[in-house]
Amino acid sequence: MVDSKKYLIAFLITAAIFGTAVLASSVLTEKKVEDVRAIENRVALDILSSETQFALLAETSCTDIGPGFLSQELGPLGEKLSYAENQSGFSEEDVDSLKRSYFLLEIKDYLLMKRLTEKCNIKPTFILYFYSTEDKCDDCERMGYVLTALRDKYPDLRVYSFDYYFDVGAIKTLTSIYKVKGELPAIIVNGLPYYGFKSVEELETQIPALKLLKTATGTASTTPAR
Amino acid sequence: MAEIYSIFLYSSLFLALFFEVFLLITYLEVREEIKLEDLMLAKGPKSFPSVTVIVPCFNEGETVVATVKSILNLSYPKGKLFVTIVDDGSTDNTWRVINKFKHHPQVKLLRKENEGSKHTAVNLALLDVTTDLVGCLDADSFVTPEALRKIVPYFDDETVMAVTPSIKIHEPKGVLQYIQKTEYSWSIFLRRMLSSLGALYVTPGPFSIFRTRVFRELGNYKHAHFTEDMEMAMRMQKNHYRIVNSHSAHVYTVAPNKLKALVKQRVRWSYGFLNNAIDYRAVFFNKKYGHFGMFIMPIATLSAVTSLAMVSRVLVNLASNLWHSLVRFQAVGFSGKFSMPSFDWYFLNTGVMPIVTITALALTILILFFSIRMAEGKFKFSKGLFYYLFLYAFLTPLWLVQSIFKTIFRRQISWR
Numbered sequence: 001m002v003d004s005k006k007y008l009i010a011f012l013i014t015a016a017i018f019g020t021a022v023l024a025s026s027v028l029t030e031k032k033v034e035d036v037r038a039i040e041n042r043v044a045l046d047i048l049s050s051e052t053q054f055a056l057l058a059e060t061s062c063t064d065i066g067p068g069f070l071s072q073e074l075g076p077l078g079e080k081l082s083y084a085e086n087q088s089g090f091s092e093e094d095v096d097s098l099k100r101s102y103f104l105l106e107i108k109d110y111l112l113m114k115r116l117t118e119k120c121n122i123k124p125t126f127i128l129y130f131y132s133t134e135d136k137c138d139d140c141e142r143m144g145y146v147l148t149a150l151r152d153k154y155p156d157l158r159v160y161s162f163d164y165y166f167d168v169g170a171i172k173t174l175t176s177i178y179k180v181k182g183e184l185p186a187i188i189v190n191g192l193p194y195y196g197f198k199s200v201e202e203l204e205t206q207i208p209a210l211k212l213l214k215t216a217t218g219t220a221s222t223t224p225a226r
Numbered sequence: 227m228a229e230i231y232s233i234f235l236y237s238s239l240f241l242a243l244f245f246e247v248f249l250l251i252t253y254l255e256v257r258e259e260i261k262l263e264d265l266m267l268a269k270g271p272k273s274f275p276s277v278t279v280i281v282p283c284f285n286e287g288e289t290v291v292a293t294v295k296s297i298l299n300l301s302y303p304k305g306k307l308f309v310t311i312v313d314d315g316s317t318d319n320t321w322r323v324i325n326k327f328k329h330h331p332q333v334k335l336l337r338k339e340n341e342g343s344k345h346t347a348v349n350l351a352l353l354d355v356t357t358d359l360v361g362c363l364d365a366d367s368f369v370t371p372e373a374l375r376k377i378v379p380y381f382d383d384e385t386v387m388a389v390t391p392s393i394k395i396h397e398p399k400g401v402l403q404y405i406q407k408t409e410y411s412w413s414i415f416l417r418r419m420l421s422s423l424g425a426l427y428v429t430p431g432p433f434s435i436f437r438t439r440v441f442r443e444l445g446n447y448k449h450a451h452f453t454e455d456m457e458m459a460m461r462m463q464k465n466h467y468r469i470v471n472s473h474s475a476h477v478y479t480v481a482p483n484k485l486k487a488l489v490k491q492r493v494r495w496s497y498g499f500l501n502n503a504i505d506y507r508a509v510f511f512n513k514k515y516g517h518f519g520m521f522i523m524p525i526a527t528l529s530a531v532t533s534l535a536m537v538s539r540v541l542v543n544l545a546s547n548l549w550h551s552l553v554r555f556q557a558v559g560f561s562g563k564f565s566m567p568s569f570d571w572y573f574l575n576t577g578v579m580p581i582v583t584i585t586a587l588a589l590t591i592l593i594l595f596f597s598i599r600m601a602e603g604k605f606k607f608s609k610g611l612f613y614y615l616f617l618y619a620f621l622t623p624l625w626l627v628q629s630i631f632k633t634i635f636r637r638q639i640s641w642r
Contacts, residue, residue, distance in 0.1 A: 006255075007521070010248040017243060021581040028576035035572060080572055089577040141550070142557035149558040200558060 029089040033098070036084065039077045040101050046071030047108050054112060054119075062120035074109055075151055077102060078161060082144075085133070100168055106160045107170050113158055123209035126158040128188035130180055134165045139197040143185040146200055153200075154210055235539055238532035239582050245525055246589040249419055253596060256422040260473070267474050271378040275358035277435065278308045282347035284340060286365035287319040289480065294327060296368040301375055308357060309333045314347040315340025344431070345447035345454040352446050361435035367479040368396060369433055376475035377435050387467040388429050388436040388459075389475070390417060392601065396478035402488055404610035405618055406481040408594065414473055415597035421471035425522035427499075429459040429469060433477040440467060450505075452639060453498025460506045463518045473600055485624075492625035493632075493639060496530060500633045503527045534626045537619050591615070 050071070081102055084090045110126065117124050129147055131140040147159045162171050164184055174180075178188050183195045189206050204210050279297050283290045290311070297309050309332055313321045327333040338350055348362055359381065363369065369391075377389045392414040395407040420426045429436070434455065444465055450457030462469055482488040503510075503526070509519040510527075594614075599605045632639060 006248070006251055010244055010251055013247045013251075014240060014244040017247075017585050018240060018578075018582060021578050021585065025576050025578045025581055032572055032576070083573055087575065087577060088579075089575075138553075141553055145554045145557040197557075 025089055032080075032084065033090065033094050036077065036080050036098050037101075039073050039080070040098065040105060043071045043073050043077060043105050043109075044101075046073070047105060047112065050112055051108075054115065071109060074106060074158070074160075077105075079148075099163065099166060103162055103166065103168050103171055106162070107174065109158070110160045124190055125154075125156060125207070125209045126160065127203070127207070128174070128178070129159055129161040130164040130175065130184055130186040130188075131161060132164050132182075132184045135184075137184050140185045142197050143187075146198065146203065150200055150203055150210075157210065231535075234532075234535055235579070238535050239579070239586065241525065241528065241532055242536070243582065243586050243589070245529075246586060246593060248521075249416070249593060250589065252419045252422060253415075256419065259422060260418070263472075264474065266379055267376050267472070269379075271375055272382055273378075274303050274306045275378065275381060276306045276308070276356075277302070277359040277361065277374065277378075278310060278351075278355045278357040278438075279433075280348050280351040280355075280360065280362045281309060281311045281365055282314055282344050282351070282362065283311065283316065283320050283324070283365035284314040284344075284347075285316045285318040285320060287316070287323045290320060290324055290365040291326070293363060293365045293368055294324070294333065296370075297363060298330075298332060299371050300369060300373065301371045302378075304332060306357075307332060307374070310351040310354070311335050312347040312351050313337045314344065343449050343452060343454075345449060348454070349446040352441050355438055355441075357438060359435050360438045360441070361433055362431055363433050363477070364431045364479070367393075367432040367477055370476045370478070373433060373475045373477060374435075377433075377472050380470050380472060381435075381437065385468045386437075386470050387440050387462060388434055388469045390421075390426060390429050390434045390469065390471045391432065391475040391477045392417070392471075392473045393430055393432055393477050393479055394601065395481045398481065398610065400483050401613050401617070402485065403481045403483050404608070405613045405621070406488075408598070408608070408610040408614035409618065410481075411597040411601035412594060414601045415593065417471045418473045418600065420522060421469070423517040423522065424468065425463075425516070425518040426469045426471060427459050427463065427518065427523060427526065428453075428456045429462070431455045432479050433475070451498045451501040452494050453502060456498055456502050457505070460502055460509070463515060464506060464509055485621075488621075489624045489628075493628045496625055496629035497632055497639050500527065500530060500629060504633070530626055530630060533619075534623060534630070537623050540619065541623070587615075 081095070081098055084095050084098065110128070113126050114124075116122060127147065129143070131137060131144065144161075147161070151157050151159050162174065164171070164175065164180070164182065164186075178191070178193055180186050180188070180193050181195070185197065186193055186195050187198065187203075188194075189203075194206070198206070281290065281293055281297070283293075286293075294309055294311060297307070300307060309327075311324045311327065311333065313324060313336070315338060321337060324335055328335060334354075336350055338347060352360065359378070373391060377391065380386050380389045393410055394414075395403055395410055398404050398407045417426060440462065444461055444467070447454040448457055459469060482491055503523060506523070509515045510524055512519040515523075594611060595605050598608075598611070629639075631637070
């Protein structure tokens with residue numbers, strides 16, 4: 001005879017394991033979303049602080065601006081968002097909302113960086129990078145690896161990456177300012193757009209200021225040139 | 227399509243987990259029963275029924291002598307134990323080799339033309355069997371001296387019609403044989419649990435012992451898609467003939483040591499199981515057949531497909547990771563590759579699928595712990611366990627894909 005009670009118990013235990021897994025996954029994912037939001041808040045605060053400091057620049061000198069002037073958390077934040085985008089646990093709504101805030105923070109940071117380079121006569125050490133998650137863009141993945149490797153090599157290099165087709169007005173304004181076409185990946189270096197894949201060596205040639213940045217291994221050099 | 231695949235994957239995982247939980251509950255239930263059995267076996271048989279062991283052989287000149295000697299060395303009264311060796315049309319020196327037993331009082335020799343399947347050789351020998359019990363031992367297997375004494379006591383129960391042994395790997399060498407060693411330990415545990423559930427679906431060629439009347443009443447072996455031992459067990463279950471397992475009766479078999487031979491053997495087993503299951507589909511979800519019909523046969527059939535789905539998912543993930551690593555290497559070489567990233571729990575995959583998979587893996591390890599303890603007497607971490615955990619899942623598609631394909635498109639397989 002079939003002991004149906006045993007099947008019921010086995011089913012309940014299995015269902016409990018599944019239920020616990022769903023619950024644990026949901027709690028941990030929520031914690032990760034909170035983690036990203038907390039970083040975004042810190043970046044926003046960093047930017048506000050930098051803007052305030054910048055506003056005071058008229059009364060101070062460029063030499064008072066230290067290396068920690070700009071937020072150091074934009075890079076790790078981008079990595080976490082990129083990871084969240086590729087994981088099934090995160091809700092699309094959460095990722096979209098986090099990405100929106102991230103892109104806006106990037107633009108604010110970029111504007112600050114730009115004003116800083118103009119005001120203090122610093123050679124620009126930033127790259128605007130446009131990629132796509134909508135259409136097939138094999139080179140975008142390769143370009144992403146190159147830019148990550150470059151940022152690992154030059155921790156002071158600022159890479160601002162934007163999802164070209166993401167529905168944020170500020171990104172559209174940015175693409176129209178630099179006349180970025182949809183031929184992705186695209187990067188803006190020194191105000192000029194470049195399309196297609198570029199290797200680490202090519203980018204090092206494109207951005208002379210990179211040579212003046214400190215490398216991660218500490219081989220060169222000085223603070224950004226004025 | 228992706229959603230259907232995802233639902234199928236989750237269902238597969240649920241079923242796998244359910245089966246593991248079910249097995250563990252069964253184990254908790256039968257622990258006392260196993261202890262009582264061990265006490266019964268320690269006392270030895272109350273009586274010694276006469277037994278014939280049939281040894282079918284085709285080109286087994288190298289191993290058959292050791293096989294026969296292991297039977298003659300069984301700790302059992304000589305006058306009650308007989309061996310029938312059937313040379314199934316060997317083209318090597320088998321006939322010459324087995325002739326050394328020509329004058330042995332317990333041994334009988336038969337020779338026939340090969341007809342492409344083992345069952346005809348066993349059936350030929352069955353014609354002349356007059357003993358109470360009869361069994362078979364493939365010519366690549368060996369029994370331990372105590373094996374028969376650990377099987378016979380089960381026949382004190384009049385309802386028991388067949389007893390299956392615990393099969394182990396003979397002197398494993400190399401990765402493949404070590405994997406099989408752990409796999410066979412798992413089978414020893416599984417068969418013992420199925421025995422208590424009354425749901426054994428195979429009476430393995432190596433040393434399953436039957437009451438001779440089983441063959442007189444239900445008929446001899448059939449071709450059965452080259453898996454006559456599965457068909458016989460299913461036929462017995464369909465006719466409510468009870469099969470039990472003696473986990474203490476040890477039989478050693480020579481396992482394939484080449485991938486090609488292993489795949490061929492497993493294609494035959496899984497193809498044979500699927501096709502016999504189709505032939506015996508009437509037992510599926512039929513309450514008359516208890517756990518055998520309601521659960522074990524359906525889940526064993528379904529697991530051929532679900533395990534393939536789960537392994538394919540792992541393989542796709544591995545291929546995808548490998549592809550991204552290649553793209554990365556192409557883009558930046560080894561740049562940044564060797565720098566140790568700081569640990570951040572954020573990057574741990576905390577999706578439902580990984581959590582459930584890890585839980586299922588933990589239960590697998592727990593069952594393997596009990597399996598190895600049951601098979602070896604005590605648990606010991608071995609390289610076989612390591613190989614099994616990391617490699618076995620990737621081997622199974624090699625035979626599952628073939629056997630499912632051949633079953634669906636009604637392609638034939640060959641014995642050798």
